[in-house]
Amino acid sequence: MKTIIQHSTDTQIATQIAIANHGEIKHYNSHIRLYTDQNLDLDKLRQTYQLDFNYLPDTFDFQSAALFVSDMDSTLINIECIDEIADFANIKPQVAAITERAMQGELDFNSSLIERVALLKGLDVAVLNQVYTERLQVNPGGKALIQFFKNKGIYSAVVSGGFTYFTNRLAKDIGLDHARANELDIKDGRLTGITQGSIVNADAKAEFIKELCQQYGISTNQVIAAGDGANDLKMMSIAGLSVAYHAKPSVIKQANIVISVGGLDKMMDFFDE
Ligand SMILES: [Mg+2]
Known part of the structure; x- marks a missing residue:
């Protein structure tokens, strides 16, 4: 399971992406997290929605x-x-x-x-x-x-x-x-x-x-x-x-x-x- 951060609180966009990728979303104060097994093309998402998207890196301990x-x-x-x-x-x-x-x-x-x-x-x-x-x-x-x-x-x-x-x-x-x-x-x-x-x-x-x-x-x-x-x-x-x-x-x-x-x-x- 991957976590994708949508650096905006636009629920409509997050929901749309979640449905298309059989994922779930969770709301935070400043952003929304998407959880999915699918591989998402972040560059495409960035271009389509003109928003910042990133995978939550699993190689770095915040x-x-x-x-x-x-x-x-x-x-x-x-x-x-x-x-x-x-x-x-x-x-x-x-x-x-x-x-x-x-x-x-x-x-x-x-x-x-x-x-x-x-x-x-x-x-x-x-x-x-x-x-x-x-x-x-x-x-x-x-x-x-x-x-x-x-x-x-x-x-x-x-x-x-x-x-x-x-x-x-x-x-x-x-x-x-x-x-x-x-x-x-x-x-x-x-x-x-x-x-x-x-x-x-x-x-x-x-x-x-x-x-x-x-x-x-x-x-x-x-x-x-x-x-x-x-x-x-x-x-x-x-x-x-x-x-x-x-x-x-x-x-x-x-x-x-x-x-x-x-x-x-x-x-x-x-x-x-
Ligand atoms: Mg410089």
């Missing part, structure tokens, strides 16, 4: 979850920070095009980051604050999710191929326990067009999870990793549970859980008993 690690840009927040910084230099289209290709996995991440950061050379650091205060928003359900994890004793972290200016500030604002990203080099109040230290790429993201697991004495099987881009695939593959959030097709294909319609708080549906 009660032993200990750490949530999320990508930042376009996962935990609504923007790609580097594209918005570039907007202040009037080069958003050029930079955004590179970001898009990098997130689709078409470009080497390191060289794409070096290229984009170089284009920002000379920009006043005040734009970082402007991007944060005027354009950056936590994605729907994000703050509730972090609070939910906190209440359950699950640590949370953000890891990003973006920049520490944003990850550190975000971590402070929404109560994340850890943050890691690239450090923009600054001189005389302006961006120098390079980053300091080694680049936080796909390998470094996975490494960050391992480091935190070691620090807390937990297994990577107890980690939930969420992302949307190609540079999240490695960290998602070592985590016990991977979540594709409004993600690129290559990420959706690899993830245990797919959320493409609802907010980050849809992850909470899996914890209901």
